[in-house]
Amino acid sequence: MIIPNKYYDLRNCLTGFGGHNISFNIFFNTYIDWQPLALKYVKICDYFNTFVTLNVEMGMTLNGVRPIPKFIFPLVLGAFTAVTYVGFVAVYTVQPQPFIDEIFHIPQAQKYCQGNFIDWDPKITTLPGLYLFSIGLLGPVSWITGRSFCDVICLRLTNLVGVAFTLSTIHKLLNYLHGERVDGWKLILASFNLGIFPVFYWFSFLYYTDVLSTLLVLIMMLLHIHKAPNFAAVMGIVAVFMRQTNIVWVGFLAGLLAVDAFGFHTLRAPIQTYVDVKKLLKRLRKLSTKPLQFSECLANIIADCCIYALVILSFCVFVILNGGIVVGDRDAHKPTLHLMQICYFCLFFLLFSPFYALEKLKPFISLCKKYPHILLGLCLVCALVVQSNTIVHPFLLADNRHYTFYVWNKFYGKWIAFRYLVIPLYIFGAYVIMSFIRHNSFAFKALYIAASIACLVPQRLLEPRYFILPFLVARLQMMSFSWKILTLEACYYVIINAITMYIFLMKTFKWEDIEEPQRIIW
Incomplete structure (x- = not known):
């Protein structure tokens, strides 16, 4: 069990559960050795949580949010x-x-x-x-x-x-x-x-x-x-x-x-921002001159993780x-460098978060006007990726039982120019994704990007199912809970599911080598 969680809980209790950078953060971060203090007063959290629980049962919370009946x-x-x-x-x-x-x-x-x-x-x-x-x-x-x-x-x-x-x-x-x-x-x-x-x-x-x-x-x-x-x-x-x-x-x-363990054992504070990362690196450089302390710190971090x-x-x-990650059919599932998967995911994210994306359109345009050279650079990078790394898996072209077959043959495969025309949408999609996780720590953002790349880039086949977890992890971080957007999104998803169900039930076709009728799915 690692101690910093106790410290973070205590700090969050005293700052309204949010961990916001107010005076309590300054107070706690000034302590070089706050661990005994945290351990001594950690029961404050228990009393505080009991107080909150009682209020919830009476229909109140500290921030005025009324809970719903448990049933x-x-x-x-x-x-x-x-x-x-x-x-x-x-x-x-x-x-x-x-x-x-x-x-x-x-x-x-x-x-x-x-x-x-x-x-x-x-x-x-x-x-x-x-x-x-x-x-x-x-x-x-x-x-x-x-x-x-x-x-x-x-x-x-x-x-x-x-x-x-x-x-x-x-x-x-x-x-x-x-x-x-x-x-x-x-x-x-x-x-x-x-x-x-x-x-x-x-x-x-x-x-x-x-x-x-x-x-x-x-x-x-x-x-x-x-x-x-x-x-x-x-x-x-x-x-x-x-x-x-x-x-x-x-x-x-x-x-x-x-990252939490590094923050605790080196800075005695969580690593939330890029500034904290710089502080961490500076602290590590100092520790490297003290082999005994550095070894002890590293051992503690390894023990925690x-x-x-x-x-x-x-x-x-x-x-x-x-001899590899997959356990069968290795010829069809060889790992490859498929950078276009990142672009496809950004477009996928837009497709399934359109109402949130509309909220972000105006600030995105303002940002593009403010930094046109960055936008141009991103467009050039995307164009280079499109030009050199558009990979077409044989399954994508051969299996007409998936929607990606029709998207590719009607757009990407038929019109080469289309691959370049959607580059602004790729960039906008990336912006929307980052807007969902912008309230998270620097470490979360960096690790989420790394994990998404590790999930998607080695995949040669364009397959929407691969996007499910990166999509959900980002969406779980959303801070906007507008009734209007949530309701529109619910209707949007219900309509899509109804259409895909109708197509599956009603649209059939024959393959020469298979007797049963074929249908279309994701």
Whole structure:
């Protein structure tokens, strides 16, 4: 357990839970050795939290935000699950057979259900977390009832369970991050919006890894912010078993914890800004002249972060022994340098945050007018990336069951000029993303950018599912909770989901080598 969390909690208690830079920060930061003080008076937090809890139960909070009755969110969750189940049944009715990647996942899961853990489909690239979760959920039911529950509909149901838990986890995260300043009704609507985020929500109807992978990473983050790094690291291991790229988000949390530990053991204060980083580097230079103190400081930091480090080290050993990250079909999933993925993600972010983007349009234009040379430089860099790093995966051109096939063939592939015309949108998208995380610390911003790049850039295939976690992590940091925007966004997402559902149910076509009708998904 690391002590700085105690200090930060104490400071936040005395500064209205916000950690804002007011006189209390100055008071605490003047202490060279504040640890005994923090430990001596940390009970103030307990009394203060008790006071807040009593006020909440009486319908009041310190900042005037009235909480909602506790039964409201379970009702919303129940309604959400019921409506999702209706969509689930509709999808199963028209597509009772395994579809696209399900033709690999479902037979593999059924082998696991039969106790066959040896045979492995070489086309599957992910670790067996999805199948282990399924038999963990369905196995006890099968044992009790005496019949197998590993058919297509039951396996798909695991993602229906997963999407309900994801909505609950998102709500808990938003409550923790924003609950003291944002109305509870707004938080429920914001949670609902992210729960029906179209690219994510669609895969609750099929047997893919995306829903459970996202859920596990979000639970890991929830445990981390609740100062339970050991449990978070365990959840990180489970998340990696669901999808190997989740190791990036384990590294993201490890980086945040390491920065906190550095701040505590060197500056005796959190590292929030670029100025704090400069102070840290200056302090490290001084410590480097004192080998004993430097070694002690480094040992303390390693001890604080060792649990995440063990997970990352174990993954590195796996990669070395396995000869790569993926466990199958390596020819189709070779890591590559695909910088255009960053541009695609920025455009993707705009597409699914249009109402927030409209709020940022005016300040963005003002910034461009103020710094035209920077805008020009960014445009030139993007143009260079478009020119030299536009990579087209064979799957993108061959599989017309995905929306990206049509986007590419109607725009990017057909009109070369289009690739350059959307460069301003890439830059604007990056600006909007940064506006979502601008209130976070310098370390969070740097680590988020690094994690997003690590998730996306090695991927050769343009696949919207890869954008889900970078999108959600940024959106969870949003500070704007306008009723108007939240309502418009809810309607927007519902319409998109309704259209994609209609297309899947009603639009079919034939492939020469496959007897079943084909459909279109994300």
